[in-house]
Amino acid sequence: MIDPRGVLKDFGLAVPDDVAVRVWDSTAEIRYLVLPERPAGTEGLSTEALEALVTRDTMIGTAKVTP
């Protein structure tokens, strides 16, 4: 909560200072889904090929999708 950048670093994800970090503190009535950022150069990939890039960590926001 107080140090989201530090927590993400524990997961091996370094967030540059010029990228804003928005912490969503879920209180359980509303659930949120992480939509991973599409990596550059993947515009031509099929749904199946994109699916193969998605991991658990990219869906919980602790890792970026790597092509």
Added chain:
Amino acid sequence: MNGVHDMGGMHGFGPVEPEANEPVFHAPWEGRVLALRRGLGAWRKWNIDAGRHSIETLPPADYLRMSYYEKWLASAIKLALGAGLITQRELETGKRDPSVPVATPPLTADKVLPAIMKGGPTHRETTAKPRFAAGQAVRAKEINPTGHTRLPRYVRGRLGTIERDHGAHVFPDSNAKFEGEQPQYLYTVRFSARELWGEAANPADAVYLDLWEDYLDVA
């Protein structure tokens, strides 16, 4: 309540240790506790908010020591004893107390999947008008209720902005006390990281928190 569970902003717990290939359950008993809790919940002797409050009211030292499903089990035992679903003697012996009549469990195997798929939505229709609108400045109230609440300490008294209106939802504070659902508007409120944590925070960072209308004042 200002309990040990309300940890937002606390220091000293050490780094997160991500577990590779984390399993759904670390031991078979964890799955049994999940099933037990679902089965007990089907009796409707308590609601989800009262269930959460029973976890918050575990002794603080136990709360910190126990794993996730150990807390679930400890709380399930408290709730089941309190509601008379089991007796102290049954808990201690692991055998049915012959003086207690046998009842048919309300949750049978065929009802498990439909119940899980249905979930427990908390949205309720209301004719009341929302007090706040997106973009409006609000201040979280400085209140210290002793019962269940979703207003964490780190945000009390702080200035925020309404981000989104989610419509009316069951009010956990009253529901946990069996005082009814008393649905009221739920809003996502944006607090800048600097408002919460001071000048050392990145000026672009923010915390978004869902708060009920009763937690908020016009700023």
